[in-house]
Amino acid sequence: MLRIGMLTSGGDCQALNATMRGVVKTVINNATESVEILGFTNGYQGLIWGNYKKLGWKSLSGILTRGGTILGTSRTPFKELDVPLEDGTNKVERMKATYKDLELDCLVVLGGNGSTKTANRLAQEGLNVIALPKTIDNDTWGTDLTFGFHSALEIATKCIDDIHTTASSHGRVFVVEIMGHKVGWIPLYAGVAGGADVILLPEIPYDLEKVCEAVNRRTEGKSGFAIVVVAEGAISQEDAALSKKEYKAKVEARTTPSVAYELAKDIERETGAEVRVAIPGHTQRGGAPCPYDRVFATQVGVEAGKAILAGEYGFMVADRGRQIVRVPLQDVAGKLKTVSPNSQLVQEAKALGISFGD
Ligand code: F6P
Numbered sequence: 029m030l031r032i033g034m035l036t037s038g039g040d041c042q043a044l045n046a047t048m049r050g051v052v053k054t055v056i057n058n059a060t061e062s063v064e065i066l067g068f069t070n071g072y073q074g075l076i077w078g079n080y081k082k083l084g085w086k087s088l089s090g091i092l093t094r095g096g097t098i099l100g101t102s103r104t105p106f107k108e109l110d111v112p113l114e115d116g117t118n119k120v121e122r123m124k125a126t127y128k129d130l131e132l133d134c135l136v137v138l139g140g141n142g143s144t145k146t147a148n149r150l151a152q153e154g155l156n157v158i159a160l161p162k163t164i165d166n167d168t169w170g171t172d173l174t175f176g177f178h179s180a181l182e183i184a185t186k187c188i189d190d191i192h193t194t195a196s197s198h199g200r201v202f203v204v205e206i207m208g209h210k211v212g213w214i215p216l217y218a219g220v221a222g223g224a225d226v227i228l229l230p231e232i233p234y235d236l237e238k239v240c241e242a243v244n245r246r247t248e249g250k251s252g253f254a255i256v257v258v259a260e261g262a263i264s265q266e267d268a269a270l271s272k273k274e275y276k277a278k279v280e281a282r283t284t285p286s287v288a289y290e291l292a293k294d295i296e297r298e299t300g301a302e303v304r305v306a307i308p309g310h311t312q313r314g315g316a317p318c319p320y321d322r323v324f325a326t327q328v329g330v331e332a333g334k335a336i337l338a339g340e341y342g343f344m345v346a347d348r349g350r351q352i353v354r355v356p357l358q359d360v361a362g363k364l365k366t367v368s369p370n371s372q373l374v375q376e377a378k379a380l381g382i383s384f385g386d
Contacts, residue, residue: 037072
């Protein structure tokens with residue numbers, strides 16, 4: 029009997045179900061012994077408290093195209109792993125106990141950075157773990173791609189496309205806020221794909237004067253409108269020079285709901301233009317996975333399934349140069365893949381005349 033535990037952890041995204049389907053179908057189709065799949069509910073919380081449901085053909089049928097996660101998800105921050113639970117027990121010890129009590133052969137974790145760090149901790153504690161790279165943010169180190177990214181990118185790009193028509197009709201400036209607190213992969217790609225005039229990323233602190241210059245250049249030109257794409261975590265050069273504590277206090281003192289509104293206020297004040305804000309928000313994480321994500325998620329799932337059948341663990345499945353590979357968990361854990369200001373796409377965007385406000 030082969031007994032596999034599986035969980036989805038952290039913020040959800042498209043193609044989580046497609047990935048699980050890939051793992052389970054591969055194992056069930058090719059195993060020479062009987063297989064039991066236990067899906068822990070609500071991320072690591074299910075593993076901590078021993079809450080799970082059995083996954084078979086029936087539960088996996090029809091989920092290739094379904095968004096969200098059939099298991100539910102939650103955040104269990106890595107830095108709080110050793111903070112005791114209310115009953116005084118340790119979360120890691122509880123997870124190990126559940127794994128042992130249920131006589132699992134391995135645990136498959138579909139998660140982003142924090143979840144993969146926890147997966148590595150569990151591997152170090154002796155569990156057989158495989159991590160699969162989930163997140164719309166595409167910020168997982170060690171893989172060119174994470175599943176969810178392309179689906180979110182399509183939604184973010186459609187939002188910018190749709191804003192274009194109304195912006196041009198009214199000759200307005202639009203600030204479109206795209207997800208990405210620490211990294212700007214979605215705003216960068218969506219900004220280029222949607223033909224933005226300005227793209228502001230957390231990795232490239234901006235100078236408001238330069239942003240306004242770019243907006244003026246565009247609004248004073250033939251088109252008379254401008255699209256500014258701003259990442260949730262975009263930061264001005266002035267704010268980037270503050271200490272973490274000072275910046276936190278400044279953000280908390282804001283009277284606007286988010287960076288897009290703050291920036292809109294600044295641009296309106298400095299340029300006199302009529303500025304509007306558009307925020308697709310969590311729609312970027314919602315709905316069905318795009319075809320590219322369905323295929324990639326399936327490939328990732330099949331690779332995990334093959335490894336389970338061979339009894340090979342301790343890695344994250346990754347995409348490197350369009351090849352599906354395995355990267356040791358300890359090489360990945362705790363590292364963030366950010367956009368380099370010198371990257372090819374940033375340079376190409378600049379060559380096109382897109383301003384990054386730097
Ligand atoms: O999953 C990553 C992410 O989508 C970020 O881009 C975003 O800032 C964050 O999650 C918001 O998630 P939540 O509202 O679930 O905390």
